[in-house]
Amino acid sequence: TSTGLVTGIEEGDQLAHSQERSEIVGESSNNRINNEGDEFDNERDELDLDELNTTLEQCKISLKSFETKERFLWTRISRYRQLMKKREQYIFDLQSKCAASSIENTNAISDDYDEENRNGDNDRYDDLRKQVASLQEKHGHDRENLSSVEQIYKEILIELETLRRKIHDLEEKRTFISQKREECQ
Numbered sequence: 260t261s262t263g264l265v266t267g268i269e270e271g272d273q274l275a276h277s278q279e280r281s282e283i284v285g286e287s288s289n290n291r292i293n294n295e296g297d298e299f300d301n302e303r304d305e306l307d308l309d310e311l312n313t314t315l316e317q318c319k320i321s322l323k324s325f326e327t328k329e330r331f332l333w334t335r336i337s338r339y340r341q342l343m344k345k346r347e348q349y350i351f352d353l354q355s356k357c358a359a360s361s362i363e364n365t366n367a368i369s370d371d372y373d374e375e376n377r378n379g380d381n382d383r384y385d386d387l388r389k390q391v392a393s394l395q396e397k398h399g400h401d402r403e404n405l406s407s408v409e410q411i412y413k414e415i416l417i418e419l420e421t422l423r424r425k426i427h428d429l430e431e432k433r434t435f436i437s438q439k440r441e442e443c444q
Contacts, residue, residue, distance in 0.1 A: 308436055315429045322422045325415055332412045339405050343398065350394050357387040 308433065308440075311429060311433050311436070315426065315433065318422055318426050318429065322419065322426060325419050325422060329412070329415050329419060332408065332415065336405065336409060336412060339401075339408075343401060343405065346394065346398055346401075350391060350398065353387060353391045353394070357384065357391055
């Protein structure tokens with residue numbers, strides 16, 4: 260799972276490079292378009308439009324990739340949360356059993372209880388305590404790991420929204436440039 264997350268991060272770096280490129284293309288188009296007194300240079304506009312289309316397609320591909328990762332992580336996070344809830348219940352049940360064993364042991368000490376049975380009960384009680392402690396420690400580590408995966412998930416959601424906005428902006432720029440070209444012809 261962590262390998263898939265690392266791959267997602269590497270792809271995020273590639274996406275950031277792609278976004279920087281699209282911002283540069285978008286800025287150069289905006290600067291030229293906002294100067295309404297300037298005439299459009301068809302050859303330069305054609306290149307910018309091609310670059311814009313290329314960047315737009317790269318953003319769409321990245322968006323699909325991030326959407327796939329987002330769905331995968333959401334499924335995993337949901338599943339891990341369910342398993343952790345079950346484990347929490349299991350730990351609670353073991354703690355209850357451990358507390359009950361402790362009470363039985365104290366009651367047994369006051370009764371006429373043979374030494375062999377008392378030692379066997381103490382061993383079971385100690386085993387339960389050790390099992391509970393071990394499960395709690397593992398649960399704590401798993402909670403930390405899940406928290407880091409949830410943080411990555413949040414970053415992916417932010418990236419998805421950024422990509423969607425970038426695609427929307429690029430499509431608007433493409434439409435604007437196309438309309439201006441048609442007006443000039």
